Each structure stands twice: as structure tokens, then as C-alpha cells.
Amino acid sequence: MSARDFTRAPFHIRYPREFDFEPKIVSIGPHFYNRTEFSEAMEKKKGEFTDYFLKTPAAFEGLVQRLKDSSDADNVKLQDKIYNWYGGKDKLAPVGWDKLLPMLLRDSFFIIRIIIYLSREANNMLSLGVNVKMVRFDLLLLENQIPLFFLKIVYDYLKNHKALLPITLTEQDSAPNSHETGNTQTASQTHSWCRCLCFKPTSLQQSTGEQTLLPHPDSEQNSSVHATSVQTENLDEFLKELRPFICLDMPWEFNEEHISQLPDHLLDLYWKWCLPSKLPSNTYLRNHRDHTFVRDISWVNIHLRSNADKRIPNACELSKKAGMTFVKRKHEKGFGVEFHKRKGILQLPHLKLDSSQTTLLVNLIAFEEFKPSEDRILTSFILLLDGLINTKKDAELLHSCGVITNKLSSIEMVSEFFNDMGNICKVDYNNHYCKDQFEDLNNYYQSKWSRHRAILQHEHFKSPWAAISMAAGTSLLIMAGLQTAYNIYGFYHHHQ
Known part of the structure; x- marks a missing residue:
């Protein structure tokens, strides 16, 4: 049975307002897969931003292969988590896992490049060749989302490989890169990035055609308190990186008091x-x-x-x-x-x-x-x-x-x-x-x-002169009352 799809607007809201839910410049995720109205230029930008971080197609393919059969600490496969996030495999029938995973990776690199620009480079006037504000607007649409946990996986991977150092360079093709040419990585490197992703690394050695899992880095010898503190620190840093992106043109003052776990997606974080x-x-x-x-x-x-x-x-x-x-x-x-x-x-x-x-x-x-x-x-x-x-x-x-x-x-x-x-x-x-x-x-x-106060205000205090007249009349009335009381008091006091 499929899970409920939380990435589609309810029909009674969407039906007369399709325009409000469809991206105008860039499509993210599988819902607008193969839509011809999105420009090839933006898809080309996704490739450029992917190359900005990984440099070679071989490095990208290597990352895809290592994520393909990954599973988390509870032995839940990444594939199952993502399908469940989108409401079930049947909801993504036109897009198989072999297409979905590379798509999500390219989209993640694209989003991270926009995020990094706003958090670290906006003051340097570096041009990305895209309208950042309009792209950001598309990235906050409900039906144009990818799982935030997957975005964090890619972010932590880049951070672990020193690809997210403060960028002060003026040319995009000089971006930091720690990958060697080709898709060869040592087992320790693979274990390193999988630890950062909080996913179990798959062994590079295959026996009987099956992949075996290495021990998870946060195993029994590591205290749960330390693991929790590391996760909290990583989450705080990730959210700090996202803050300029989310808070751009926000009509209200930013409030970070209600974040206790990683939100579902960027709109949820907003x-x-x-x-x-x-x-x-x-x-x-x-x-x-x-x-x-x-x-x-x-x-x-x-x-x-x-x-x-x-x-x-x-x-x-x-x-x-x-x-x-x-x-x-x-x-x-x-x-x-x-x-x-x-x-x-x-x-x-x-x-x-x-x-x-x-x-x-x-x-x-x-x-x-x-x-x-x-x-x-x-x-x-x-x-x-x-x-x-x-x-x-x-x-x-x-x-x-x-x-x-x-x-x-x-x-x-x-x-x-x-x-x-x-x-x-x-x-x-x-x-x-x-x-x-x-x-x-x-x-x-x-x-x-x-109501009486409103009538008094609107009918008797419409102008300053009316207020002055009312105050003067009230003062005269009070003075007349005091004078009368004084005369009565004097009369009785005289006869006594």
C-alpha cells in the first residue's frame, strides 16, 4: 500500500490554481520530469554546477553507484526511503531508480550551488548566470521539492571532501576539488564519505556477485551521546548554510525556535x-x-x-x-x-x-x-x-x-x-x-x-475642535456642579 503523497497539492486547492504550483524556470525532482517547457539552458546549468563540484563524469557515476544500494543505520535502503518520501514507487512509475537517483543528485548539486552563492558569495557579486531570486522562488514550490535528508547527504559529502570551503575565487572553474581523476577511490575514502552521509558504505570487494556492508561507523563502541551531539552539530551547520536562502525576502522576522529535527524539504523549513x-x-x-x-x-x-x-x-x-x-x-x-x-x-x-x-x-x-x-x-x-x-x-x-x-x-x-x-x-x-x-x-x-465609545469617538471627536469644545463643555459642567455643591453646603452650614 502506498504512503500518502505529501509533495502534491490537494486537488481542491490545486485545480483552479495550477499556475501557483508549477515552476517557471527550473524543474526539481520527478513531478515535472520530461516537461518540455523548461529550458535546456537551465538543465545545462545543472550539469555545470555538478561539474563545479565533481569535475569529471566518472566521479559523478562513481557517487551514483555507491549510493545506489546504500542503506541507513536501520538497514532501510536509500531507494525505499526516497520512494516512500514521494508516496510510493507506483507514484513515480515513469521514473525508475536508475533515472531518479542521478536526477536527485544533479538537482542537489544545483540547489547547493545556489545556497552556497547566497550564503558565501552574494557580496562578491559573482554571477552564476541565472536569476537567483527567480530560481529560489521555484525551489520553494510544494510540488518542486526533493527530500531535505538527501540534500543534506550530498552537502555533507561535499563538506567532507573539502569542496565547501569559503569561496573567494572569481572563476567557477577554479572551484575546490578533492577528487582524483576517474572514479577510483580507496576503501578508506569511501568509508569516510559514507560516515559523513550517515549511510553504511558498501564494500568495494564483491563476493558471489553481492555487496556486503562494512560496520556502521556509529557502532556500539561509540557512545550514543557523542553520536547525537555530532548529528546536532551537523544539522545546525547545515541549517546555518540554508538561512540566507530561506530568509531572502521573508516578510516576517526569522525564527529558529521550532527546529527539533530535519524538516521534510525546503518549503517545510521556510x-x-x-x-x-x-x-x-x-x-x-x-x-x-x-x-x-x-x-x-x-x-x-x-x-x-x-x-x-x-x-x-x-x-x-x-x-x-x-x-x-x-x-x-x-x-x-x-x-x-x-x-x-x-x-x-x-x-x-x-x-x-x-x-x-x-x-x-x-x-x-x-x-x-x-x-x-x-x-x-x-x-x-x-x-x-x-x-x-x-x-x-x-x-x-x-x-x-x-x-x-x-x-x-x-x-x-x-x-x-x-x-x-x-x-x-x-x-x-x-x-x-x-x-x-x-x-x-x-x-x-x-x-x-x-460601541458607545466608538460612537463617542466618531460622532463627537471627528475633529480637534470638536474635542476641544467637548472638553470645554465638560469642564464648565464640572465647575457648575462644584459651584452648586459649594452653595448648598454654605446654605446648610449657615443655618446650622
């Missing part, structure tokens, strides 16, 4: 680094493949719940009828939301909307669709914005407050985008990230005190 610091206690944030606990709630049931009486008034209504104020939240990691009930102030993270950002948001929402309701953090936040923004006037209000920066063609497109997102964002309204904000906003809107 999602985790966007999350707010304060999350509900029932939030799991596990990887998709750990979601054995996901409740059996069909999309139809969630859709029906989402249409329950849990909506909130739009921004203009909240401002005019309840006197609410919207402000941009500052110095907060991730897209956290906070409502100050006593002051009637809703703090929202800043969000810049352009064509790239809207597409990325759609992919993140599709990514969260595989998670339980309590883990759909961004979906809940977008639903909150959808409730606040119904019309052009609502979008203009949040734009004037600095919450939204509009880079789309018109302000109407902002309201249209969030209204469209409201149709695909589904949560259990009894259990989601912004549940408290939904309840508090509705309670505040229905409060008589809030």
Missing part, C-alpha cells in the same frame, strides 16, 4: 522559520511523515465547520462601530498575532503582497492542508485576514495602518486574494491557532461599552 514564538500548547509541529496521529476528518467536514457562525466583522466595521485600532506588530519573530482587549488594539505582523509572495502563501496553505487543524498556523492567520478584509476599503484601512504593503496591480487585488484564500483555508474553528482572537474580536465588537 514554514517552520516563519512560525511565531508563542504557540498553543496543543501544537505538535511534527513532520508530515510523523502524522500518524492526524484525526480522520475529511475535507468536507472541515469545510462545513469552517462555515459555522465563527466569522468576524471586517476591519472597517470593527474600526467604525467598535473603535478598534489596527497596528503593525514590531520586533516579533514569525507572524504572531496579539489582541489587547482593554485598549481595543489588534497587533498584526507586516505582510508585503506581490505576485511571488501570494504564490508562496498558496503553497504554504497547501502544505499545511496535510496537518491537523491545530498545526495549520498560517492557514488560521490567513483566515483571520480574510475575515478582516472583505472589500477594497478594508484593504485600504490595513494598508494605511502599515499592516499590509501592496505591491500588486491594485488594492482591489488584495481583497480579492484574501477572499479567494478564504475559500480554501479550512480549520476546525474549535481548535486552531487564532481561535482566541476570533472569539475576542467578536466579543469586543458586541460589547456595548465598545
Whole structure:
């Protein structure tokens, strides 16, 4: 039985929005295999970046052969892990293992070259011959992903062979290389790179036509504490290398508090680094493949719940009828939301909307669709914005407050985008990230005190002169009252 495919957008999200999930420049992984619309120039770049690290075709073929039958510490073959990651072998029927592995290797070298450029070379103005920002955008699409564990395998291999030293050279063909000409490597070299990859090396000597496995480097004589610390250190270094790539043009402040294990892919890492610091206690944030606990709630049931009486008034209504104020939240990691009930102030993270950002948001929402309701953090936040923004006037209000920066063609497109997102964002309204904000906003809107204060503010304090007149009248009334009280007190005191 095939595993669930977490690398394909759900049909009800993808069907009217295919354009948001398909890469525009570079195809990564098997989902867009043999698509003719992708330029040969970009495929040529993959070959150039592979040669940048390995230099010779023989070195590449040698690496392919050594990875082909590799298995991890639990004797799970690399082939099985990758097939399972993509939802099963039957999901990749047009692409056999003999084609899939070289494809993933070339894609990995391509991605690592982009990552290295952003983390080490961007300030040196070295040209890769590609539009890095547009390529990065394609590399964050849900259906254009490869396993991050495989990317780390290749990264650690290059690092172990001194191919990832700080690069200050001006010519790509002078890149560091530790491979000898041809595909011959000693057994110790093979064992070295397999140790770095955390995969068992296959013996170079074959007997009876079968390959035997050497002892795993992290065997019983090595303490588990040391192994764990090494893995943690390697993961931290790998994530540090990825940070400039992920955080480029990120609309929120980078937040690294929620990384406890290697994410599934680059989009998953982006999602985790966007999350707010304060999350509900029932939030799991596990990887998709750990979601054995996901409740059996069909999309139809969630859709029906989402249409329950849990909506909130739009921004203009909240401002005019309840006197609410919207402000941009500052110095907060991730897209956290906070409502100050006593002051009637809703703090929202800043969000810049352009064509790239809207597409990325759609992919993140599709990514969260595989998670339980309590883990759909961004979906809940977008639903909150959808409730606040119904019309052009609502979008203009949040734009004037600095919450939204509009880079789309018109302000109407902002309201249209969030209204469209409201149709695909589904949560259990009894259990989601912004549940408290939904309840508090509705309670505040229905409060008589809030409404009376809003009427006073909008009808009697429209201008500074009205406020001054009201203050003067109130002062005269107080003074008249004091004078009356003083006269009454004097009258009774005189007669006594």
C-alpha cells in the first residue's frame, strides 16, 4: 500500500490554481520530469554546477553507484526511503531508480550551488548566470521539492571532501576539488564519505556477485551521546548554510525556535522559520511523515465547520462601530498575532503582497492542508485576514495602518486574494491557532461599552475642535456642579 503523497497539492486547492504550483524556470525532482517547457539552458546549468563540484563524469557515476544500494543505520535502503518520501514507487512509475537517483543528485548539486552563492558569495557579486531570486522562488514550490535528508547527504559529502570551503575565487572553474581523476577511490575514502552521509558504505570487494556492508561507523563502541551531539552539530551547520536562502525576502522576522529535527524539504523549513514564538500548547509541529496521529476528518467536514457562525466583522466595521485600532506588530519573530482587549488594539505582523509572495502563501496553505487543524498556523492567520478584509476599503484601512504593503496591480487585488484564500483555508474553528482572537474580536465588537465609545469617538471627536469644545463643555459642567455643591453646603452650614 502506498504512503500518502505529501509533495502534491490537494486537488481542491490545486485545480483552479495550477499556475501557483508549477515552476517557471527550473524543474526539481520527478513531478515535472520530461516537461518540455523548461529550458535546456537551465538543465545545462545543472550539469555545470555538478561539474563545479565533481569535475569529471566518472566521479559523478562513481557517487551514483555507491549510493545506489546504500542503506541507513536501520538497514532501510536509500531507494525505499526516497520512494516512500514521494508516496510510493507506483507514484513515480515513469521514473525508475536508475533515472531518479542521478536526477536527485544533479538537482542537489544545483540547489547547493545556489545556497552556497547566497550564503558565501552574494557580496562578491559573482554571477552564476541565472536569476537567483527567480530560481529560489521555484525551489520553494510544494510540488518542486526533493527530500531535505538527501540534500543534506550530498552537502555533507561535499563538506567532507573539502569542496565547501569559503569561496573567494572569481572563476567557477577554479572551484575546490578533492577528487582524483576517474572514479577510483580507496576503501578508506569511501568509508569516510559514507560516515559523513550517515549511510553504511558498501564494500568495494564483491563476493558471489553481492555487496556486503562494512560496520556502521556509529557502532556500539561509540557512545550514543557523542553520536547525537555530532548529528546536532551537523544539522545546525547545515541549517546555518540554508538561512540566507530561506530568509531572502521573508516578510516576517526569522525564527529558529521550532527546529527539533530535519524538516521534510525546503518549503517545510521556510514554514517552520516563519512560525511565531508563542504557540498553543496543543501544537505538535511534527513532520508530515510523523502524522500518524492526524484525526480522520475529511475535507468536507472541515469545510462545513469552517462555515459555522465563527466569522468576524471586517476591519472597517470593527474600526467604525467598535473603535478598534489596527497596528503593525514590531520586533516579533514569525507572524504572531496579539489582541489587547482593554485598549481595543489588534497587533498584526507586516505582510508585503506581490505576485511571488501570494504564490508562496498558496503553497504554504497547501502544505499545511496535510496537518491537523491545530498545526495549520498560517492557514488560521490567513483566515483571520480574510475575515478582516472583505472589500477594497478594508484593504485600504490595513494598508494605511502599515499592516499590509501592496505591491500588486491594485488594492482591489488584495481583497480579492484574501477572499479567494478564504475559500480554501479550512480549520476546525474549535481548535486552531487564532481561535482566541476570533472569539475576542467578536466579543469586543458586541460589547456595548465598545460601541458607545466608538460612537463617542466618531460622532463627537471627528475633529480637534470638536474635542476641544467637548472638553470645554465638560469642564464648565464640572465647575457648575462644584459651584452648586459649594452653595448648598454654605446654605446648610449657615443655618446650622
